[in-house]
Each structure stands twice: as structure tokens, then as C-alpha cells.
Amino acid sequence: MQSIKDILNSFDCEFVEDYKKVWVKAKLNSKDDLLSVAKKLKENGLRSLSTVSPTDFLEDNIMEINYFFEDLDTKRNLWLKLDLPRESETCNIESLTPIFPSANWHEREAYSMFGVDFLNHPDLRDIIKSEDFTGKSPFRKDFDWEAHEKDNLTNVQTIVDAFKKEQAENEVDLDTDSSETILNWGPTHPASGPIRLRVHCDGEDIIGIDPDIGYVWRALEHLITKKDFIGAIVSVERLCFMDNINSMTAYAMAVEEIADVKITPFASWMRVLLGEVARVSSHFMGLGMFFNNMGLHTLAMWNMDTREFFLDFLESYSGARIATASVEPGGVRYGLDMAMFNELQLAIEKFDSSIGEVEAIFVKNPTMKLRAVDVGVLSAQEIHEFGLSGIVARASGVKTDIRIDEPYAAYAELDLDYIIQKDGSAKDRFEMLFHELKQSVNIIKKAKKKIEENVASGEMNPTKDHMVKVPKKLPKGEAISRVEWARGEVLMHLVTQEKAKTPYRLKIRAPSFNHTMMLDHLLQGQTLSDIPLIFGSLYICQGDLDR
Amino acid sequence: MIVIEIVKRTIRVAKALMTKSPAVKDVRFEPMHHPSRYRGKHRVNYETCIGCDSCNKICPTNAITMKELPFKKQNIVPEVNLSVCVFCGLCEDVCPTKPEKSIILSGGRYDMLSGGWHEDQDNFWVNVDIPKSYIDSRLEEEATRVKKELAAKKKAAEAEAKKKEESLLPDFNKGVLE
Numbered sequence A: 001m002q003s004i005k006d007i008l009n010s011f012d013c014e015f016v017e018d019y020k021k022v023w024v025k026a027k028l029n030s031k032d033d034l035l036s037v038a039k040k041l042k043e044n045g046l047r048s049l050s051t052v053s054p055t056d057f058l059e060d061n062i063m064e065i066n067y068f069f070e071d072l073d074t075k076r077n078l079w080l081k082l083d084l085p086r087e088s089e090t091c092n093i094e095s096l097t098p099i100f101p102s103a104n105w106h107e108r109e110a111y112s113m114f115g116v117d118f119l120n121h122p123d124l125r126d127i128i129k130s131e132d133f134t135g136k137s138p139f140r141k142d143f144d145w146e147a148h149e150k151d152n153l154t155n156v157q158t159i160v161d162a163f164k165k166e167q168a169e170n171e172v173d174l175d176t177d178s179s180e181t182i183l184n185w186g187p188t189h190p191a192s193g194p195i196r197l198r199v200h201c202d203g204e205d206i207i208g209i210d211p212d213i214g215y216v217w218r219a220l221e222h223l224i225t226k227k228d229f230i231g232a233i234v235s236v237e238r239l240c241f242m243d244n245i246n247s248m249t250a251y252a253m254a255v256e257e258i259a260d261v262k263i264t265p266f267a268s269w270m271r272v273l274l275g276e277v278a279r280v281s282s283h284f285m286g287l288g289m290f291f292n293n294m295g296l297h298t299l300a301m302w303n304m305d306t307r308e309f310f311l312d313f314l315e316s317y318s319g320a321r322i323a324t325a326s327v328e329p330g331g332v333r334y335g336l337d338m339a340m341f342n343e344l345q346l347a348i349e350k351f352d353s354s355i356g357e358v359e360a361i362f363v364k365n366p367t368m369k370l371r372a373v374d375v376g377v378l379s380a381q382e383i384h385e386f387g388l389s390g391i392v393a394r395a396s397g398v399k400t401d402i403r404i405d406e407p408y409a410a411y412a413e414l415d416l417d418y419i420i421q422k423d424g425s426a427k428d429r430f431e432m433l434f435h436e437l438k439q440s441v442n443i444i445k446k447a448k449k450k451i452e453e454n455v456a457s458g459e460m461n462p463t464k465d466h467m468v469k470v471p472k473k474l475p476k477g478e479a480i481s482r483v484e485w486a487r488g489e490v491l492m493h494l495v496t497q498e499k500a501k502t503p504y505r506l507k508i509r510a511p512s513f514n515h516t517m518m519l520d521h522l523l524q525g526q527t528l529s530d531i532p533l534i535f536g537s538l539y540i541c542q543g544d545l546d547r
Numbered sequence B: 001m002i003v004i005e006i007v008k009r010t011i012r013v014a015k016a017l018m019t020k021s022p023a024v025k026d027v028r029f030e031p032m033h034h035p036s037r038y039r040g041k042h043r044v045n046y047e048t049c050i051g052c053d054s055c056n057k058i059c060p061t062n063a064i065t066m067k068e069l070p071f072k073k074q075n076i077v078p079e080v081n082l083s084v085c086v087f088c089g090l091c092e093d094v095c096p097t098k099p100e101k102s103i104i105l106s107g108g109r110y111d112m113l114s115g116g117w118h119e120d121q122d123n124f125w126v127n128v129d130i131p132k133s134y135i136d137s138r139l140e141e142e143a144t145r146v147k148k149e150l151a152a153k154k155k156a157a158e159a160e161a162k163k164k165e166e167s168l169l170p171d172f173n174k175g176v177l178e
Helices: A002-009 A031-044 A103-114 A145-150 A152-173 A220-224 A232-239 A241-259 A265-294 A298-318 A340-363 A366-372 A380-386 A390-395 A426-456 A511-523 A530-537 A542-546 B002-018 B054-058 B090-094 B118-122 B132-177
Strands: A013-019 A023-028 A048-057 A062-070 A077-085 A092-094 A117-119 A180-185 A196-202 A205-212 A477-485 A488-496 A505-509 B039-044 B064-068 B076-081 B103-106
Touching: A002 A013, A002 A023, A002 A031, A023 A031, A031 A077, A031 A092, A048 A103, A048 A380, A048 A488, A048 A505, A062 A488, A077 A092, A103 A117, A103 A511, A145 A152, A196 A530, A205 A511, A220 A232, A220 A505, A232 A241, A232 A505, A232 A542, A241 A265, A241 A477, A241 A488, A241 A505, A265 A298, A265 A340, A265 A366, A265 A426, A265 A530, A298 A340, A340 A426, A366 A426, A366 A530, A380 A511, A390 A426, A390 A488, A390 A511, A426 A530, A488 A511, A511 A530, A511 A542, B039 B076, B054 B064, B054 B090, B090 B103
Parallel strands: A023 A077, A092 A117
Antiparallel strands: A013 A023, A048 A062, A062 A077, A180 A196, A196 A205, A477 A488, A488 A505, B039 B103, B064 B076
């Protein structure tokens, strides 16, 4: 940590300070220093750039850019801020993509949403937003959504025209003598989900992949600023329904930090318990989808069967199976009826009795191993450079897990170990999912036991301890929070204004964004049949890809 | 051998027919799992609703519109557009009436979309149908209350006037005595 501070102090900084346990927070005065700072930071070991998050301060006429650097090995992180002028002519900054490849899409997103111009970016095109937003910056505070919505029909026509133009240009641009073609993989491919990959291929061989994303763009980060602090959980959980609870936990933690509220031990244990139940439900889907993409649907069906029991518990607790909306700032939303644990016990028993078969038939499946063992290999070096996280990172042997690195809720009291694989192939990522599934169920067992013991001894009151009151109006401030989501690391950056009733800005850093960035890198030189397999193994969800 | 095989298979089939299937619930009529907290179709109690508008304010999808009633107080009541609602239950959370909330989702019907009757799906709103008798009685109540209030006001005004007179009297008496 001291070495990072030394580097920053050698430049012109407004402040350099410690933030939480594993962060350094600093603000650069001049944007000209950014490149040289970034180079030195990389030499120092901060190899991944987690995300780039602009905040638009309309009144001060400032576009503030936040860079989040991470070192996955030594767990040192840096939050670097920088002020830019707001006018679109001068709102530009040197791109970090040549030094940190992971910045590529994040800078494109900042460019599309806020109109920040990144100089010397290798491929600065619009991303996520549809063609009718071309030339507009929808997340700027002065963007007129109502005027945009008014021309709905012409907007739709713009999108259609753009698509037709693209297809027509493909025909012309490609060399008629070569055999190169562009295939559209998705958005209606059974394995794709709402994403379109423009696959440049020569016969069966893939030359390159250019993903077209944004099919489920709901502008969540903007929607949240239209709601109050409690209503925002409804938007936050729509990051991805498979694991909706951990995303709400991240948001709630950020709000609690600004409001300076401490939650009860019961609430923090409930967050662990519910979060792991959601993780189990997500991992079950991931396992099933991997085999689905290889053409075998049995595992997905079996998993759905066991998953139902866990969803039953969620439904009893919160009243909904998928969209639970059950974590609020201040704790968890509902009290616990101890009889609900009987249902959780049923789920655990069902899991224990059926997981052996899954392991014997699918995880140790010789055909799967032959097919997936050399496909989509990611080295540890690439994990660092592209800022990957979650099971993808751990499958390549990188020890990163926010639950251990920066413990939140009650994870500090749990004795967790990193689960890693060595080779980083598609097979390893599949096995990672399986091992994490078992780890999650173990955590559920521990958390359940802990809550039961404490309730029996009278230390926790399951019907009253679940909430601490959070004031409706928050002071001015900003906070970041990280959680280990089912698909990887989620980082939320929350900004509030004076006497705020609504969030001013919430940046959600979603792991699938980085993982989708890897598709081009992984699939170059492979064949078309590898697309579903590698896509499935990266454990991508379009919900958090587009937000 | 063949005979034994035939007998074996017959017994097996017979057994399979005799054992009860694990799927015993017809989920068209009865849900598999219906906990008391299940967030289903709203029920609005217009009698206890105080018309504070907080459910409308918190609704994250603007699914709630307030229906106007011909009263002076408690003159709005929520109606829910179910095709916009995301069933988050925040309206129930913020409802201040006690002991029972005036807008309730918990334990509500789940078969708004899955119930196969066409008529059920025509109307995607939770409407509040208030009988005329209730409106009349409330209006009457209000009228009597207004009358009472007016009478009370009049009385108070009279009393005040009297007081003033009385307060003037001693002065007058004083003057006389002196």
C-alpha cells in the first residue's frame, strides 16, 4: 500500500488517503499525468483495471472520472479520481487501453453513455446503446429522455435501417475472391441468449469475433437515479435474476456506508445465507447450460429439480422465487420464521442425496473431458490483464475471492478457502462451478447452524433484528462496495448529493462485461463448433452484460 | 424361461401401476407451494385506506394510480395496473394503516396469468369497486360531521362573544364602584 502512495505522492495530487482496509483513494490534479501514473502503477503490480466510471456533475460543470485499479495477487486496490471539463469538445482524456487491455470496453461504455472522448483508443465505437442514440450521451444529467421517447417510431426505424445497412455493407466489403464471411451467432441461437456475435470466419475457421451487445439494455444505472433508496433495490436485483441477492447486498452496503449505519449480526448472517442460496441457484443454471451448449439437456433438468427446493425456501422467506427483493439498506427485508429452515433442510438433504450422481455422470464424464480440456484456455497472465474475476479467474489458478479478500456481511467469521483449478480451460471452469456449488452448500449449513444456535440462546431475535432504520435523506458522499457475485466481482460506486432522497449516480461494474470481451481473444483460430462451448463455459449473463 | 420372463414383466408393470405417482397435485387448481408471504394479486381495503398516497410514491414502476373519491377526506384509493407491476411488495411495506394494511399482496392469488380462463385475463387491473351504499353512508357521515363542526364553531364563537362581554363587565362595574 505504501508503495502505491509513494508513486502517487510523486505526482501532483489533490489528496492521497487510505480508504477501507484494502483501498487507497487519490485524486489527480492534472489529466496529463494519467498515462505516466498508470505505467508506474502497472510496474508496481496493479495489473487489472476494474472499471472506468464517469460521474456527471451538472452544477459544477465537471465530469469526474473514477478509475478502479486492482491487484488480484496482493489485494491492494486504488481508487483514482480525475476531473474533466464537461463540454463535449474538451471532455477528453488519454486512453488506458494500450496499458490495461481490460479498459477497452469500459472506456467504450463511458464514451457511449457520457460522451467522454478517449484519445488513442484502438477501437472507440458505441457499445450497448442502440443506433437511435448515436451522437447522444444518454447518461448525462441534461439528456432529455422524454424528447427521445417522443420519436419512438423513427427511433425503431433507425435501428432497422442500421442493421440493414450493416448487412448490405458486409456483402460489399468482403473480398469476393476470398471465402471470408460474416455469420450472425445469436440473438436467436438456442445457446446464445440475447447477444449477437458477428463471427468473421473462413469456412469453419474463425478469424475474429465482434460481439454486438445491448439487446437487454434497460439503463439500470439511470433508472436507479429515478427511485428512492429503497425502491432502487428493484432495479439493482434486475442485474441478473439468477443471483439477485448478492447484487442487492452490494448496493445496500454502499448505502449503509454513506448513511453510517451498522447492521445487526442477524442481518449479516441472513445476507450470507440468502446470498449463498442465490449462488447455488445460479451455479445450478451454469452447470446445466454448459452441458446444454454441448447438446445434452439431462443435467439441466436434474439441476432444475434440486434447484426448486432452494427456490422454495426463497419463496417462503421473501414471497417470490426469483425476484426476491429481499435485501434492503439496513439489513434484510423480512424477519425469519424458524419453521422456514425446515424447507432449507429439505433442500440440503435433496442436494446431498443427488450431488453424487451428478459428479459421477457429468463432472467425471470422459466425453466432456475429451471435448473441453484444451478449449478456451486462459492463462493467469491474461486473467490479470483483462481483469477477469469469479470462477473464470479461479479456474486459471488466480486466488481471488472478495468473500476472503475484503470480507463483507458475516464472511469474516467463516473459515473459507480459495477453490482453484490449474489449467484455465473450459473443463476447469465447469469443474470450478461444481466445486463452488459444494462450497456454497457448506456455507449454507454453517450459517444455518449459527443462526439456529444464536436464536436458541436468545442472542438473535429473528423477527425483530432484521432491520436497522436507515434515514430517508442521506448526506452528501460517495462509497464503493464489492461483493463476490455468482459470476464474479461486482463493484458498485454510489454517489449522493446533499439531503439526497435518490442516488445521484450508481455505477455497476459487472463481471460478464469483461468475460464477453474475452470471446474474440479466445475464439480466434478456433472452429465454429467451439463457440457455444466457450461461450457457455465463460458463465455469461446478458442481464449484467448490458445492464 | 419365456413364461417366467412374461410373469416377471407383468408383475413389474402391475407394480408400477399400483404405486402412487409422486406428482399428486393438479397445479391448475392447487399450487405446489404457496407460502403465506407469497406476493400475488393485490387486495385493496377501501374502508381502512387513509389515502396517504405513500404506496403510489414508492412504487418503482408507477403501476399504481390513485382513484379519486367524492369525499373531502380520505379521498383517494390505490388501483394497480397488473401488467406493469413487478410484485415487489414495497407498497405493502410502506402502508401505514394498523393493524392490517390496506393494500396487501402477501398470500395473494398466483393464477392471474396462469389461470386458463379468458375472462380473467381481460382486465389487468386491481380495481376498487365501491358500492353505492358505502359512498352514500360516507357522504352522510361527512355531512353530519360538517354540520356538527359548524354547530361547534358557532357555539365556540358564541361562547367567545359572551366571554368578551363578561370581560368588559367588570371594567364597567369597576368604574361604577369607583
